[in-house]
Amino acid sequence: MASIDRVISGGYFVLGSEVRQFEQSFASYLGANHCVGLANGTDAIELGLRAMGVSAGDQVATVANAGMYATTAILAIGAEPYFMDVDLDTKVATFEEVVRAAKAGVKAVVVTHLYGLAIPEIQLIADYCSKNDVLLLEDCAQAHGAQISGKRVGTFGDVGSFSFYPTKNLGALGDGGAITTDNQSIAEKIRLLRQYGWNQKYTVQVLGARNSRLDEMQAAILSDFLPLLDRANARRQEHAARYDSLICQPNVTGPHQAGASYVAHLYVIRSEKRDALREHLRTLNIGSDVHYPIPDHRQPAFDGRFSEIRLENTERLVKEILTLPCYPEMNDEEADCVIAAVNDWAT
Numbered sequence: 178m179a180s181i182d183r184v185i186s187g188g189y190f191v192l193g194s195e196v197r198q199f200e201q202s203f204a205s206y207l208g209a210n211h212c213v214g215l216a217n218g219t220d221a222i223e224l225g226l227r228a229m230g231v232s233a234g235d236q237v238a239t240v241a242n243a244g245m246y247a248t249t250a251i252l253a254i255g256a257e258p259y260f261m262d263v264d265l266d267t268k269v270a271t272f273e274e275v276v277r278a279a280k281a282g283v284k285a286v287v288v289t290h291l292y293g294l295a296i297p298e299i300q301l302i303a304d305y306c307s308k309n310d311v312l313l314l315e316d317c318a319q320a321h322g323a324q325i326s327g328k329r330v331g332t333f334g335d336v337g338s339f340s341f342y343p344t345k346n347l348g349a350l351g352d353g354g355a356i357t358t359d360n361q362s363i364a365e366k367i368r369l370l371r372q373y374g375w376n377q378k379y380t381v382q383v384l385g386a387r388n389s390r391l392d393e394m395q396a397a398i399l400s401d402f403l404p405l406l407d408r409a410n411a412r413r414q415e416h417a418a419r420y421d422s423l424i425c426q427p428n429v430t431g432p433h434q435a436g437a438s439y440v441a442h443l444y445v446i447r448s449e450k451r452d453a454l455r456e457h458l459r460t461l462n463i464g465s466d467v468h469y470p471i472p473d474h475r476q477p478a479f480d481g482r483f484s485e486i487r488l489e490n491t492e493r494l495v496k497e498i499l500t501l502p503c504y505p506e507m508n509d510e511e512a513d514c515v516i517a518a519v520n521d522w523a524t
């Protein structure tokens with residue numbers, strides 16, 4: 178409330194000192210040279226790709242199990258999505274699939290650190306992309322703070338994109354997003370792209386721009402929440418570890434991801450009888466969800482455009498995945514209720 182009061186009494190609401198302050202703090206938290214605040218995470222992917230030089234007609238690779246956000250951004254540029262399959266256990270992009278995409282001629286690859294898991298092969302993928310002139314954007318919307326060998330996601334590729342939608346590990350009280358990069362010219366280009374292409378008021382320096390600004394109120398709120406992020410992630414990790422060790426149900430496979438590389442944005446189990454389990458939980462008033470029920474290449478809007486494409490693991494996972502409650506404010510008793518409900522499920 179104090180921060181909100183400060184913004185209101187300051188009388189400055191868009192692209193001011195609060196945004197600059199948050200950009201600096203978030204860049205330094207991640208270990209990136211630059212952060213640029215944007216209106217949301219989907220814009221962050223799109224403007225990140227545009228700033229790296231992706232344009233209409235280019236092919237851009239993405240996984241198809243991450244909610245269609247990257248695909249939406251790719252299509253908004255007029256680029257063509259190239260779909261990669263994911264690993265059955267980690268549910269994220271693999272080095273092998275990135276190589277397949279690169280050999281097919283993609284200009285850029287978007288990899289998603291899905292459910293809070295830093296992609297195990299991200300360093301390998303980043304090295305390969307840089308050697309082979311393939312641009313790499315990491316979508317970190319679900320993985321704020323996740324790290325591998327002390328390096329946080331959003332610092333491996335050319336650009337990292339973030340969403341601050343309220344349910345994210347670092348969430349605002351409304352929409353927000355950002356990109357991170359070590360490349361100064363990419364950062365400068367995104368600063369133009371987020372505000373009509375202006376290099377100064379009313380002078381349009383680049384085309385393909387829009388209005389995509391993080392506002393002062395959300396930036397002030399995010400600056401308050403950022404110092405709490407590691408503690409909130411630790412709490413999520415505790416819940417995930419509790420589920421891993423206490424869920425004991427032959428028809429359920431847990432993610433079994435632990436350590437700093439998994440910030441437990443979502444705790445996603447697998448079961449061949451997923452729909453029955455979901456119904457069982459519903460009768461006990463336990464919320465669950467499927468992230469995500471339709472892979473991108475099967476979305477109805479495509480009207481069969483990708484009907485030839487088969488992504489074996491992605492298509493199998495869609496039928497088996499189920500997200501159990503996992504958030505920092507949940508207490509141990511609530512987690513135990515979920516565990517008991519899963520364990521008592523008579524399949």
Ligand SMILES: Cc1ncc(COP(=O)(O)O)c(C=O)c1O
Pocket residue numbers: 216217218219220243244246247289316318319339340341342352353354
């Ligand atoms: C993996 C992923 N990428 C991108 C986005 C898009 O972010 P936003 O909703 O802020 O546009 C989201 C979430 O909404 C997401 O989960």
